[in-house]
Amino acid sequence: MAVYTEVTDDDLAAFLRGYDIGDAVTFKGIAEGVENSNYLLATTRARFILTLYEKRVAPADLPFFLGLMEHLAERGLSCPLPVKARDGEALKTLCGRPAALVTFLDGVSVRRPTAGHCAALGQALAELHRAGQGFSIRRPNALSVEGWRPLAEAARSRSDAVAPGLDAEIAAELDHLEAAFAALELPRGVIHADLFPNNVLFLGDRLSGLIDFYFACDDALAYDIAICLNAWCFEPDQSFNVTKGRALLAAYGAIRPLSAAEVAALPTLARGAAIRFLLTRLVDWLDTPPGALVKKLDPLEYLRKLRFHQQAEGAAAFGWTS
Amino acid sequence: MAVYTEVTDDDLAAFLRGYDIGDAVTFKGIAEGVENSNYLLATTRARFILTLYEKRVAPADLPFFLGLMEHLAERGLSCPLPVKARDGEALKTLCGRPAALVTFLDGVSVRRPTAGHCAALGQALAELHRAGQGFSIRRPNALSVEGWRPLAEAARSRSDAVAPGLDAEIAAELDHLEAAFAALELPRGVIHADLFPNNVLFLGDRLSGLIDFYFACDDALAYDIAICLNAWCFEPDQSFNVTKGRALLAAYGAIRPLSAAEVAALPTLARGAAIRFLLTRLVDWLDTPPGALVKKLDPLEYLRKLRFHQQAEGAAAFGWTS
Numbered sequence: 001m002a003v004y005t006e007v008t009d010d011d012l013a014a015f016l017r018g019y020d021i022g023d024a025v026t027f028k029g030i031a032e033g034v035e036n037s038n039y040l041l042a043t044t045r046a047r048f049i050l051t052l053y054e055k056r057v058a059p060a061d062l063p064f065f066l067g068l069m070e071h072l073a074e075r076g077l078s079c080p081l082p083v084k085a086r087d088g089e090a091l092k093t094l095c096g097r098p099a100a101l102v103t104f105l106d107g108v109s110v111r112r113p114t115a116g117h118c119a120a121l122g123q124a125l126a127e128l129h130r131a132g133q134g135f136s137i138r139r140p141n142a143l144s145v146e147g148w149r150p151l152a153e154a155a156r157s158r159s160d161a162v163a164p165g166l167d168a169e170i171a172a173e174l175d176h177l178e179a180a181f182a183a184l185e186l187p188r189g190v191i192h193a194d195l196f197p198n199n200v201l202f203l204g205d206r207l208s209g210l211i212d213f214y215f216a217c218d219d220a221l222a223y224d225i226a227i228c229l230n231a232w233c234f235e236p237d238q239s240f241n242v243t244k245g246r247a248l249l250a251a252y253g254a255i256r257p258l259s260a261a262e263v264a265a266l267p268t269l270a271r272g273a274a275i276r277f278l279l280t281r282l283v284d285w286l287d288t289p290p291g292a293l294v295k296k297l298d299p300l301e302y303l304r305k306l307r308f309h310q311q312a313e314g315a316a317a318f319g320w321t322s
Numbered sequence: 323m324a325v326y327t328e329v330t331d332d333d334l335a336a337f338l339r340g341y342d343i344g345d346a347v348t349f350k351g352i353a354e355g356v357e358n359s360n361y362l363l364a365t366t367r368a369r370f371i372l373t374l375y376e377k378r379v380a381p382a383d384l385p386f387f388l389g390l391m392e393h394l395a396e397r398g399l400s401c402p403l404p405v406k407a408r409d410g411e412a413l414k415t416l417c418g419r420p421a422a423l424v425t426f427l428d429g430v431s432v433r434r435p436t437a438g439h440c441a442a443l444g445q446a447l448a449e450l451h452r453a454g455q456g457f458s459i460r461r462p463n464a465l466s467v468e469g470w471r472p473l474a475e476a477a478r479s480r481s482d483a484v485a486p487g488l489d490a491e492i493a494a495e496l497d498h499l500e501a502a503f504a505a506l507e508l509p510r511g512v513i514h515a516d517l518f519p520n521n522v523l524f525l526g527d528r529l530s531g532l533i534d535f536y537f538a539c540d541d542a543l544a545y546d547i548a549i550c551l552n553a554w555c556f557e558p559d560q561s562f563n564v565t566k567g568r569a570l571l572a573a574y575g576a577i578r579p580l581s582a583a584e585v586a587a588l589p590t591l592a593r594g595a596a597i598r599f600l601l602t603r604l605v606d607w608l609d610t611p612p613g614a615l616v617k618k619l620d621p622l623e624y625l626r627k628l629r630f631h632q633q634a635e636g637a638a639a640f641g642w643t644s
Contacts, residue, residue, distance in 0.1 A: 008433035009524075025428045025525065028362060029353035031325045040350060040362065042428070106347045106364070111330035202331075203347065 005037045005052045005095050012041075012050075015094050018085040019101065021045050036214075037097075040104065047104035048083060052097040057214055059098050064139045065213050066090045066100055068132070068190060073103075075131035077124075078209040080105060107201025107208035113232050115247040120207040121200060121232060122225075122251030125192070128210065129221045129256055132190030141193060141217040143276050145181040149174055151279040158286050163300055166282075173275055173306065180268045184220065186261055191224035192216050196231040222262040225252060226269035229318050230277065230305055238304045246319030263322070266315040274309055278302035325351035327359045327374045327417050334363075337416050340407040341423065343367050358536075359419075362426065369426035370405060374419040379536055381420050386461045387535050388412045388422055390454070390512060395425075397453040399446075400531040402427060429523025429530035435554050437569040442529040443522060443554060444547075444573030447514070450532060451543045451578055454512030463515065463539040465598050467503040471496055473601035480608045485622055488604075495597055495628065502590045506542065508583055513546035514538055518553040544584040547574060548591035551640050552599065552627055560626045568641030585644070588637040596631055600624035 007015075012024055022044035030038050030049075037052040053062065066082045070090070073081040080102035082090035092099050110117055141147075152159075152170050159166045192199075194215035201209040225248070233244040252258070281299035288296050312318065329337075334346055344366035352360050352371075359374040375384065388404045392412070395403040402424035404412035414421050432439055463469075474481075474492050481488045514521075516537035523531040547570070555566040574580070603621035610618050634640065 009430050010433060012430070023526070024430050026426075027430045028350075030362070031351035031353055040352070104348075108331050108334070108346050108349045111332060204345070 004035070004054050005097055007037075007039060007050070007052070007095055011095055015092070015099070016043070018087070018092065019083065020086055021048070021083065021101075041101070048101045049080060049104055050094075050099065050101050052094055052099045054097065057098075061139060062091050062098055062100070064137045065216060067137050068135055068216055069102065069213055071135045072128065072131045077128055077131045078105065078207075079128075079213065080209075080211060105201055105209035105211065107203050109198045109200065110202055111197065112236070113197055113244070114205075115241075115244045116205050117197075117202065117207075118232050118244040119247040119251040120202070120205070121195070121228060122248035122253075123255055124200070124207050124210060125195065125224060125228060126252040126255035128192060129189055129224065135190055139217045141191075141219040143193070143215070143280065144217075144219055144223070145178060145272060148177070148272075148275055148279055151283055155279065155282045155286055159282055162282060162285065163303065166303070169303070170275070170279070173271065173310075177268070177272055177275060181272060184261075184265050184268065186220040186222055186265060187259065188218060189221050190216060191219045191221060191227075193219065193224065193227065195224065195228055220262075220265075220269065221256075222258065222265060223269050223273065225249070225258075225262075226266060226273040227276075229266075229270055230273045230302070233318070234305060234308075238301065238308075240305075240308050240318070242317075242319045244319070246321065249315075249318065249320050263315045263320055266318055266320065267309055267312040270309040270312065270318065271306060274302050274306035278306060325353075325359045325361070326357070326376050327419055329359075329361060329372070329374070329417055333417055337414070337421070338365070340409070340414065341405065342408055343370070343405065343423075363423070370423045371402065371426055372416075372421065372423050374416055374421045376419065379420075383461060384413050384420055384422070386459045387538060389459050390457055390538055391424065391535055393457045394450065394453045399450055399453045400427065400529075401450075401535065402531075402533060427523055427531035427533060429525050431520045431522065432524055433519065434558070435519055435566065436527075437563075437566045438527050439519075439524065439529075440554050440566040441569040441573040442524070442527070443517070443550060444570035444575075445577055446522070446529050446532060447517065447546060447550060448574040448577035450514060451511055451546065457512055461539045463513075463541040465515070465537070465602065466539075466541055466545070467500060467594060470499070470597055470601055473605055477601065477604045477608055481604060484604060484607065485625065488625070491625070492597070492601070495593065495632075499590070499594055499597060503594060506583075506587055506590065508542035508544055508587060509581065510540060511543050512538060513541045513543060513549075515541065515546065515549065517546065517550055542584075542587075542591070543578075544580065544587060545591050545595065547571070547580075548588060548595040549598075551588075551592055552595045552624070555640070556627060556630075560623065560630075562627075562630050562640070564639075564641045566641070568643065571637075571640065571642050585637045585642055588640055588642065589631055589634040592631040592634065592640065593628060596624050596628035600628060 026042035028040045030040050032038050035054050035056040039050040041048045041050050072079050083101040084090050199212040233241050278299050281297045285299050348364035350362045352362050354360050357376050357378040361372040363370045363372050394401050405423040406412050521534040555563050600621050603619045
């Protein structure tokens with residue numbers, strides 16, 4: 001949510017000489033995305049986002065992220081398309097950091113999605129999963145089930161200060177989920193893994209684009225659906241809105257039908273998605289110094305969501321209708 | 323340099339219903355300006371900057387700032403034009419804060435201005451001073467000579483930790499400047515008072531706009547020139563580039579000829595401008611907690627500039643040629 005590396009007009013002009021995209025007309029640092037530096041760049045030809053990759057993104061992962069966006073955009077998905085420099089490369093260096101230009105997408109993020117937005121999301125998610133088939137680079141999901149116990153350990157001695165009994169509740173849930181996830185055999189592929197409302201753009205009710213692929217990885221496709229059920233279908237009072245869940249699941253299934261195993265796994269996957277965001281938020285919460293200008297997200301929001309999923313007797317609780 | 327108040331899509335849509343400017347197509351928080359929240363807004367009709375005024379801007383000053391931009395833009399100056407809502411008002415409320423929409427200007431700030439940039443700046447500054455004549459609202463300059471001693475007092479006990487002997491050097495300079503400024507009788511009017519390179523936009527070598535009028539006030543017009551000599555004409559090694567000073571002064575004088583009193587006052591005004599930025603940077607430096615994501619500017623840069631001005635025997639030191 002900040003600009004960490006300042007790019008001067010001279011830096012920019014030298015950088016743009018490597019591209020055939022015109023001259024800069026507007027160049028503004030924007031408050032967006034994970035911990036990267038992002039600039040909105042308008043040239044005499046078009047608009048772009050320039051990203052300088054800072055500490056949270058591993059340089060070794062960049063060919064995956066940029067290659068994936070190109071793969072998806074070529075298959076018709078509305079997502080940022082990496083722009084190649086004159087030398088054919090999309091991944092460059094600027095101000096000592098890995099940097100890339102991608103096309104700019106119009107649209108505004110919705111804070112409180114309607115059922116209509118959830119349906120549009122479900123359709124786009126299924127299209128993303130279909131378009132991702134055939135992408136050749138692999139990236140394991142470091143924040144899937146194997147990654148949760150280390151996060152819990154990192155927070156362990158301090159998590160009871162956030163909520164009494166939290167550490168024990170997390171430990172018990174992890175015991176359950178590690179066994180449950182080990183038993184799953186589900187269709188896999190490229191997932192977005194962070195498709196929250198701030199990463200989806202709308203023009204009115206029409207979904208105009210998916211952005212921020214920097215958590216994308218290989219995992220069970222239905223796990224992406226479970227992340228979206230968590231991120232899109234709860235009301236501000238933390239109640240699950242089954243109408244929104246039904247809209248999301250039905251629109252998804254119309255593009256990519258769910259298997260019986262995927263439907264049966266939804267409660268487990270939803271619990272997994274809830275604990276994943278609970279744990280990363282918990283660690284960020286505990287590790288962020290007071291006064292830092294980083295927005296801290298409440299981990300307990302996901303504890304309440306987790307408890308809802310624990311009560312779910314099947315996919316019908318999320319609005320699934322066969 | 324951040325977004326302090328988050329405006330949701332619903333907040334924005336409700337706000338835009340008060341205007342006749344179309345629907346939002348793009349809405350991005352941008353890292354720009356003093357401590358306000360700024361968003362780049364593109365609608366189906368045009369582009370705008372939406373500003374929510376945070377703690378550093380006094381609400382009572384907003385009619386001056388918005389009225390001044392309107393006054394200047396109507397007289398042909400390329401600066402942001404406040405956009406009036408359907409009710410005729412440019413100053414509104416959004417998310418509990420005073421807020422205003424202004425037109426967006428293309429252009430990129432230059433980090434290392436050339437003499438050509440300095441000439442373009444000098445011309446635009448003179449045009450600003452001429453266009454400001456007749457503006458009816460008054461705003462005293464709280465950061466002119468009467469404001470410096472209180473800033474020095476605020477830093478006093480800690481300034482020697484920044485540089486040994488700094489407190490005594492500041493005190494002696496203020497003794498000199500308070501007497502010297504009291505003796506000045508110079509043409510007055512509206513000045514920008516913060517026309518650093520980041521507040522001036524260029525498209526190539528052409529100056530495309532002046533922005534950020536939130537320090538504008540009434541003061542000696544030549545004091546604005548002195549601020550620009552400080553901000554534009556020193557090299558990275560802190561040496562004064564007399565070619566740039568000459569370009570700035572000649573271009574200014576071609577539009578608004580300087581009086582003999584103004585020319586004679588330039589060394590005094592340059593010292594005043596240097597101590598003003600030295601003092602505000604010093605206080606910010608001492609008051610900013612370690613780790614805060616605010617960019618701290620080096621106060622000693624202006625101590626070195628001050629020492630240059632102290633040696634100047636007349637306006638010729640800055641490139642003035644009669």
